[in-house]
Amino acid sequence: MIVSNSLRQEVVNELEFLQSMGTKIFLYPFIGKKFPEMIGYFITYILVLCTAVQLALTLFSFSTKDWLEIINVAPNLGVVIMTVIKYTKIQIHKELYDEIFNHFRDDMWNIVGQNSTEHKRIIKKYKWITVMINRFLLYYSILLTIVVNSFPYLVMLYESKANGVTGEYLYPFDGWYPFDKVKWYTVAYIWESCMTAVVVCVYGFSNMIHASYIIFICMELRILGNCLEEILSPENIVDISEGLNVDLIHSSVTRKLKIIIAKHEFLAKRSAKLNAALGDAMLLNYSLGAVFICLTAFTFMVVDNLYKSVRYFFMFASLLVEIFNQCFIGQVLSDHSENLTNDVYFSNWPNASPEAKKIMLMLMMRTQKPFKLSGNGYFDMNMDTFGSICSTSYQLFNLLRTIYL
Template identity: 70%
Template structure:
């Protein structure tokens, strides 16, 4: 039986190993028990990301409020850096939580998974495939994104100056403030901004990977728990109960299995709630500023007359939209899967269960009617309704700006 179950576990373990490998490269994995060298790497990464965030903050004061297009250029970059610091430090601060969830999916959840159950096998393979697609997309999207963001300003600068014959205007990946003449030291400034862009994208991308994976595996386990509830009393057990054979043993086994299911659900509920608390600051920030930034970047790339700025603001707009959509989508999926447990309880052959089992099922059903949620510090639930609300608000602002813009 161990030989049969190993392939089912292996497909998930491979993805966890991938996450561990990615996290190791940015000094976050292992979550607990890092070496002194890894902790030094973590501190250095934190310091340089904080430095570039401060640099963008000072850029705001240098720019002032006279050129609102430049402010729109600064704010999204500044927001991404702030979000990166929040996510990077949150994972470090709550490393015990991430460690517990990681090893739960690696070691603890498999006692409820049966290799003989076709439904279990399909669920494991399905959610591992979903997780793999998400993680590979984030990985392979990050590579060309870094290359484009780092090289595009230089390519456009050379093209406009050499090909179109325009006056040389120095362009940078995020055009920050420097305590020296950045035109004179153009190569230094450009290399610094290119390097920091790559660092921010790596940290941001991994944090999205780990959170999306944890949510996907949580949904996988909820799906398996739902299947276990539906099979709590099998058709064969029903036949035996009707015939009066092994009734006490069947009811005892059902109660034991049900208690295991409830314990697993309780663990997932606690960890999902803790993860919601960890992500709350970033989600609230996304919700609070998302509609404004989406509107401003969308409006700006339609009115500026510079090819470089149009393309730059367009990618800012799409990146903001994708990030908010991602958070709302995983929140919706998590809620939907936790709510499905109520239907699984109702779909089980509970009429043939013992009074004790029925009582436990009823209490468990009441608990499952409160779904798992991802929220912005409890103020707003991240789901597709929230995403629709953000898009609607952004569109209204966009139309307003188009109307009043001279």
């Protein structure tokens, strides 16, 4: 039995929204890109890579005493490198992303009961969560792009109006150029504005698609858990106790369990592959996150320049949001996979056949190893990791404050 078409269509609409967003940065369709789309992908990739090289040259051009300028460039360089990694990984693992996309669009729905109120409630809940997260990331990315690109010009305009003279030339990320960037200020500003928009779009979309996939995996895990809880209905138990249709009921339970195990196996393998695809970015996030959060937080509190204070504050907030996002979705994924063990235990397994009990025991053993996101296996991305990053950042912040204040 299949869930109502309207509810299914709502989930498909959200997947198509991701598809539409991805097409704009040449990452969709994952399979069978046309030649112009591949050209667009390579041009975007080269532009982002050039921005990373530009920021690296900018960083190396400063002396070790210019710690404020180094702090200004290093987080931007880290974000661009992570953008290159995410953009590349999605393209390299396009078969995986396409397979997960098609699974939630077509293959998942054969386990959803048409008359199951609980299944409908679960789907509505997780679809709503997905929509809220995606719209937040979308509008946050738009707002961040507007602020980063317009704020330097607005500050310059304000200083010119207030003081009557043109002050320091300001840029979105203030990169190094092989020419006089003051003389070619308009060209440099347009370049940095465009590349800021590209980086934010790629970064925001990668977060949207990964968060959506993780939430939909959690949704299916919750549906599987509900199927286990209701594997034997009260009517089935009464019939078994009275010796009515026993073989038919046990056969039906065994068949349902095999379907559930197959679905769980699919989710386990795809989650592991998704974890491998995200591993490099998460390792970089963990390795540099605490340092960058500390440096940007310290800097926006100590500088006496309004523009730089606001700039570093937005850097600090963006880094914190990014690391929290990865740790949170990792925690949610682990919690949902672990909860499946409880669903097996609290099902009506005492009334099942010996074969069904063996299958349930096998499933319970599999669920003992939860799904997870990790930094290439070195650490798990969860709320404990987020707490560790924040704690390390605070300790480094106190150290810097003791040294410089």
